[in-house]
Amino acid sequence: MNELVSEGIGLMVLGMGFVFLFLIVLIFATSYMSTLVNKLFPEVAQPATPAKAPSASAAANTVDPQIIAAISAAIHQHRNR
Amino acid sequence: MNELVSEGIGLMVLGMGFVFLFLIVLIFATSYMSTLVNKLFPEVAQPATPAKAPSASAAANTVDPQIIAAISAAIHQHRNR
Amino acid sequence: MNELVSEGIGLMVLGMGFVFLFLIVLIFATSYMSTLVNKLFPEVAQPATPAKAPSASAAANTVDPQIIAAISAAIHQHRNR
Amino acid sequence: MEEKLLNLYHDTGIYQLEFGQAVMMCVGLLLVYLAIKKGFEPLLLLPIGIGAILVNIPGAGFMAAPVYDAAGHMVSPGGLQYYIYHGGIETGLFPLLIFMGVGAMTDFGPMLANPKTLLLGAAAQFGIFATVIGAVLLGAYGIMDFTLADAAAIGIIGGADGPTAIFVASRLAPDLLGAIAVAAYSYMALVPLIQPPIMKALTSNEERAIKMVQLRPVSKTEKIIFPIVVTLLAAAFLPSAAPLLGMFCFGNLMKESGVVDRLSDTAQNALINTVTIFLGLGVGSKLSSEAFLNIETLGILSLGLVAFSIGTATGVLMAKMLNKVSEHPINPLIGAAGVSAVPMAARVANKVGLEANKQNFLLMHAMGPNVAGVIGSAVAAGVMLSYVGG
Amino acid sequence: MEEKLLNLYHDTGIYQLEFGQAVMMCVGLLLVYLAIKKGFEPLLLLPIGIGAILVNIPGAGFMAAPVYDAAGHMVSPGGLQYYIYHGGIETGLFPLLIFMGVGAMTDFGPMLANPKTLLLGAAAQFGIFATVIGAVLLGAYGIMDFTLADAAAIGIIGGADGPTAIFVASRLAPDLLGAIAVAAYSYMALVPLIQPPIMKALTSNEERAIKMVQLRPVSKTEKIIFPIVVTLLAAAFLPSAAPLLGMFCFGNLMKESGVVDRLSDTAQNALINTVTIFLGLGVGSKLSSEAFLNIETLGILSLGLVAFSIGTATGVLMAKMLNKVSEHPINPLIGAAGVSAVPMAARVANKVGLEANKQNFLLMHAMGPNVAGVIGSAVAAGVMLSYVGG
Amino acid sequence: MEEKLLNLYHDTGIYQLEFGQAVMMCVGLLLVYLAIKKGFEPLLLLPIGIGAILVNIPGAGFMAAPVYDAAGHMVSPGGLQYYIYHGGIETGLFPLLIFMGVGAMTDFGPMLANPKTLLLGAAAQFGIFATVIGAVLLGAYGIMDFTLADAAAIGIIGGADGPTAIFVASRLAPDLLGAIAVAAYSYMALVPLIQPPIMKALTSNEERAIKMVQLRPVSKTEKIIFPIVVTLLAAAFLPSAAPLLGMFCFGNLMKESGVVDRLSDTAQNALINTVTIFLGLGVGSKLSSEAFLNIETLGILSLGLVAFSIGTATGVLMAKMLNKVSEHPINPLIGAAGVSAVPMAARVANKVGLEANKQNFLLMHAMGPNVAGVIGSAVAAGVMLSYVGG
Ligand code: NA
Numbered sequence A, B, C: 001m002n003e004l005v006s007e008g009i010g011l012m013v014l015g016m017g018f019v020f021l022f023l024i025v026l027i028f029a030t031s032y033m034s035t036l037v038n039k040l041f042p043e044v045a046q047p048a049t050p051a052k053a054p055s056a057s058a059a060a061n062t063v064d065p066q067i068i069a070a071i072s073a074a075i076h077q078h079r080n081r
Numbered sequence D, E, F: 001m002e003e004k005l006l007n008l009y010h011d012t013g014i015y016q017l018e019f020g021q022a023v024m025m026c027v028g029l030l031l032v033y034l035a036i037k038k039g040f041e042p043l044l045l046l047p048i049g050i051g052a053i054l055v056n057i058p059g060a061g062f063m064a065a066p067v068y069d070a071a072g073h074m075v076s077p078g079g080l081q082y083y084i085y086h087g088g089i090e091t092g093l094f095p096l097l098i099f100m101g102v103g104a105m106t107d108f109g110p111m112l113a114n115p116k117t118l119l120l121g122a123a124a125q126f127g128i129f130a131t132v133i134g135a136v137l138l139g140a141y142g143i144m145d146f147t148l149a150d151a152a153a154i155g156i157i158g159g160a161d162g163p164t165a166i167f168v169a170s171r172l173a174p175d176l177l178g179a180i181a182v183a184a185y186s187y188m189a190l191v192p193l194i195q196p197p198i199m200k201a202l203t204s205n206e207e208r209a210i211k212m213v214q215l216r217p218v219s220k221t222e223k224i225i226f227p228i229v230v231t232l233l234a235a236a237f238l239p240s241a242a243p244l245l246g247m248f249c250f251g252n253l254m255k256e257s258g259v260v261d262r263l264s265d266t267a268q269n270a271l272i273n274t275v276t277i278f279l280g281l282g283v284g285s286k287l288s289s290e291a292f293l294n295i296e297t298l299g300i301l302s303l304g305l306v307a308f309s310i311g312t313a314t315g316v317l318m319a320k321m322l323n324k325v326s327e328h329p330i331n332p333l334i335g336a337a338g339v340s341a342v343p344m345a346a347r348v349a350n351k352v353g354l355e356a357n358k359q360n361f362l363l364m365h366a367m368g369p370n371v372a373g374v375i376g377s378a379v380a381a382g383v384m385l386s387y388v389g390g
């Protein structure tokens, strides 16, 4: 087995090792952080919302649904005149 | 006639020649392209709309006229109370 | 008194002198400009409006209050149905 | 400290101001006035005017080159306009990005509905080349100090297209860039004054009253394929025009494809606006007294006006000719829109048409030659860059 | 003048066009077609395709280097793509700014609600390293001319993350950048075709129908602290990944902190859009015939597909394993989202889940491994840069 | 491979981290905390804090210079913050562009309605120069290692204007830039705590309760001409202040002219936001342990506080004096707004005024000296650059 292949295998072993190591450490760090945060500041929990897609426009629909309902009603009235 | 003038005349002849050549070729290419496209994909024709001015803001009026009408009606009701 | 200190004092004297000089000249220039402008073009005076804060978002509330009133009324009607 | 006070006095603008700088600051003020009060292409002329004022402040160093020591560390920083001019105008980046944004705001629909109007966009470019002849004559007889490159750069004013003029001038005659850009944008703003007399002189009232048949609808697919066709033709026939035409068509393709609206929006707004501010300041940096306060500037301003006028005339004459051979009637007024100056020239054609016939709406018909004129002057620019530069 | 005419003819693209350039222009057209007509990641593939067309126009000089005289004055300006490539891609600035913008658009909420899903993001990176082995084998047996650096850069295609792939390739194998970027974005667009068969082959219908328990709510404070934790861990364990992870987390912190909405908005819109246009044109500039039209490109395209497939498979397998040891059930399909390709891969997991069980909404659960995959491939990139570069 | 593993370990931050870097990362975290949790000028302090963290990650190379071979080809790319710092801060471009954007957000109306308030903006700059004396005394007696240039750059903190402080520091004392910027923005955030005690100590309750007459309306034309007047005065009297004042007035003119709203919008939004992100990261790059962790930083922080306090006091005292000679009553509180810190200081004046008299709305009256303070500190900056640099 020549040197290039052995270096490739080295990269694979080290690489996957490091990826797992890093993300496992991150799991512990994150869990610990979350526990700590929710113990110290138990206030403002919010449900997980759908992540915005990176390629999606940032323009969100910020109109209050009740306003939409009201406008719809107005349109309805208007049409039935 | 000195060299500068003769070069200028050369530039004029070549330049106008090339401009016409290029745009005439473009006429044929465009016409052929349009014919081909409209034969192959005869679907989605749309009327030519006014070109947006390069210096104009891109903000278009995207509000449904019926919503405007409805809101106007609501304002009218409101005023007459 | 060593040279650094004397240079510092020089900077202070010159600096404050220049700041006052510049702003006093500006007072006269501005007053003269205002007088002249209001004499030559007495038309479009507008009341001094609150300066937008440099760090504030530029998004202004541009909705006509009457529209808001109308929509509120519509919402109210809608709720009472 | 008295010495320092003296230094400070020697640093003031009043002490250092040369007469030429004072005049150029007045020119800058005039451009600002024209932009704000007269509405002369304010998007460009306001930043150009301010740029001209700033660059002529003695001792402010807006155009100062940075100084580095032998090890490459900065000893003194350069001025704002130095970085803008050398980073964006000398390199040609800013005009190309503006052209991309303009492409993203252009609708080729009316032109695709009536491709013959491309001929009007070609004919109106005669103003460019006639002016070249005028400039070389002034140069040849020693009246003004114009080379062939200068003449070509001056001629392009007749293209009535700002970014093209700046792009060509930055490559062929950087010293004349300020005067050329000022002339180009000023005359574009003056199109409603310059064109109508010429248009009326060359047409009868009946011709001006001609109604044109309604344009056929153009499909989305045609609009998507067109910018690609133009790019490929530029690649095949005139690579020196490919930077301008390629970026223009890239912007247009972003708009028409409908799949990258995010990018098209940014190209039409934040990006083009940012570049416009910088382009203006950078062009203004070339309005120095040495480059501007001489007889050549008078030549440029006069020749630029000639270029616009001849281009208007040849556009109208070509339209009259076309009207004779065409099966559908063609109103000669739309030929004047071939100089480009989008969308001003098309609006002028519409207005003059309405004067002759109150039911005659030429705007859409004039948009065809109008955008064709942009392509035409980019082609002319390519020929010049190839002929003079090669 | 005949000479000038001949010059002009010699300047045309038709005269100069080499066969390779013609082929690469067709490749560019194909990318544009895929972007517009097939919806293949148009935000990148449209500019890349146009960039490929422009750079291959003979004589247009889009990639020409500027020429300076001895005194440092510019003799001839460089081309647009030269400035873009050397200013933004070779330096690594553009991928980092894109990553910042993507960070500002990312919601780590679902991942924070279920941190175990980070393991899926780790497992799916096996595609990267398996591909490295494939590439070094091809190199070792002389089939293709791949170095270790090339192999690493090719492997990163399996990370299914465009900016990461471009960042690594620009540092380890700039000559392969064009092919690698094209492969990365093409396969990301093909995720809905590539992944489902693999996902179905490795799971039973019962496994695919597994419903997962609803995610716990995540507090704003957790979301704010998380990007700081990631940055500090990168600083502690893998500084070579800190540019990518740091900018990603900076963007995310701008969004989640809620105190700099102005900046976050710009990072998500005007700034990322501007950089995307330039990144595309710059990547396209590497699609030259010498770099692309060779057997290595075939290798890159094949290996990239292998990388995606293996990553999908190991993600699913890891999820099956986790399902066995976890107290709450884990649907193995969400493992496939670990390759990243945000948010496409999460949507695919959701869709395949719905096919097995019409009440099974996996989207939010798949977003966890999906964003974990971004972190995972940035870590893999850091290891590669450290191992190969150091 | 063991060797590679060892290399990877030697590459980790943990192995390489020096004590100073760890401390500076904590400083960065503190700034991020203050920005997010305490609302300390988050637009700048959040990016500065993150910039400080990133630049102190050992081995991440955020400040690495690029390496070129003899032929000019890049051997290894530079770090993100290297390019940002040398491209935008060392050159002065970023502070000037920010100043342009701030100009486009400034309303000179209240100041034009009552030009005498310019005197308050002048008096409050005494804080700057008193601090210079403090710093040269510390330097002269060998307590701290300050040159005249350092002293001038430290004094400008008292100008309470971020871009001006960064612009001056980048030119006169680049090594102190980090500490100066941090002090300037921190104290601007602390204005509501620093100013009220001083304002109350120097005024009686009756003085604080003084109501001022309503401001006269200001015409659009006045607002348009004013920035031009300021630019011309800067050109005539103090060209070294012309970069700052010129760009500020250019931004203001774009806004007030009303003819280039596109450009004004971009200057106030996309452009200033983009530059703010970069400016923050670039300033953060100067928060290295060598430059920050020394006795001089303590001096800078203390002197900065002194500068703010003295500026507040002299502003109030000048207002008391003006009140005695003016025909209309002047509330001395508005003098405190002369330090600038727009619009925070004006709001503080308003709040303290309301405490003394519930019907006393000083906000509009305080905006006059507030924006005058911006002009005043730009003038002070110009004198310093001319005196120290020349
Ligand atoms: Na034209």
Ligand code: NA
Residues within 6 Å of the ligand: E158, E159, E160, E161, E338, E339, E340, E341, E373, E374, E375, E376, E377, E378
């Ligand atoms: Na990934």
Ligand code: NA
Residues within 6 Å of the ligand: F158, F159, F160, F161, F338, F339, F340, F341, F373, F374, F375, F376, F377, F378
């Ligand atoms: Na100030």
